Amino acid sequence: KNEVEQSPQNLTAQEGEFITINCSYSVGISALHWLQQHPGGGIVSLFMLSSGKKKHGRLIATINIQEKHSSLHITASHPRDSAVYICAVPRRNTDKLIFGTGTRLQVFP
């Protein structure tokens, strides 16, 4: 079992739909990262959070440290949101990121 699990692995949606991607982890962490990888391959950091909730535009990330769970939400999804979304956590007090296997999102017009 991976130390970082994401669900679903694949997700398709119609433009405008509300999207939720989940991440569960089994290690103790200081923070959690959500990353976006576009088909071209580049990786962009979306959020780094250690508690509560963060919002950036149509993206919202939440984390529950006690339950070791985080969610990434996309409101009013758009085809340009199509990408792989990756959850990653560092082992406590280290720089070593452990990555989830990613969620491939496709948003159709």
Added chain:
Amino acid sequence: DTAVSQTPKYLVTQMGNDKSIKCEQNLGHDTMYWYKQDSKKFLKIMFSYNNKELIINETVPNRFSPKSPDKAHLNLHINSLELGDSAVYFCASSLQRNTIYFGEGSWLTVV
């Protein structure tokens, strides 16, 4: 200006060759990383340097040798390339374990 830049973006080479991938960051970050993304798109850390000092050295063959001449550069040299080394290699940097900035990746194909 590109924050984390790595070169080359694409590299096709024969088995047995030695090659290097260069990485530079202009963000003033103190930590730099090399990650490998395999054919199944799974990312794994290879190395981490903090202020030019090796911090993380995962179970990576000795053929892979990182070199950090200064805080802004972390190069990856690979000796005696094997077919299994084909992957995308990402350089990244961060400041005091905060947000990580990734380079655009280097696609290595060993034939």
